[in-house]
Amino acid sequence: xxxxxxxxxxxxxxxxxxxxxxxxxxxxxxxxxxxxxxxxxxxxxxxxxxxxxxxxxxxxxxxxxxxxxxxxxxxxxxxxxxxxxxxxxxxxxxxxxxx
Numbered sequence: 563x564x565x566x567x568x569x570x571x572x573x574x575x576x577x578x579x580x581x582x583x584x585x586x587x588x589x590x591x592x593x594x595x596x597x598x599x600x601x602x603x604x605x606x607x608x609x610x611x612x613x614x615x616x617x618x619x620x621x622x623x624x625x626x627x628x629x630x631x632x633x634x635x636x637x638x639x640x641x642x643x644x645x646x647x648x649x650x651x652x653x654x655x656x657x658x659x660x661x
Contacts, residue, residue, distance in 0.1 A: 569617070576613040 638645075 572617065573610070573613055576616075577609065580609050580613070
């Protein structure tokens with residue numbers, strides 16, 4: 563729950579900061595393009611997607627990529643019997659289906 567709340571709060575801070583940068587970059591609120599109802603036209607969907615991609619990239623940067631192959635091999639070795647069972651089940655299922 564704590565990680566979900568921190569993600570949502572980080573997204574909110576990012577949206578606020580990006581909106582502020584958009585307003586400052588346009589030279590003030592009066593210079594922003596407006597929609598029909600008088601609201602500033604900021605692409606919140608693409609802004610949110612960009613923030614999510616940035617957060618995912620920062621999460622991926624924390625992964626120790628040098629340990630990934632060792633962990634994958636250890637997982638494969640630990641689940642070796644399950645792979646044999648799944649292969650045997652597929653062979654028996656194939657026999658049942660084809661005959």
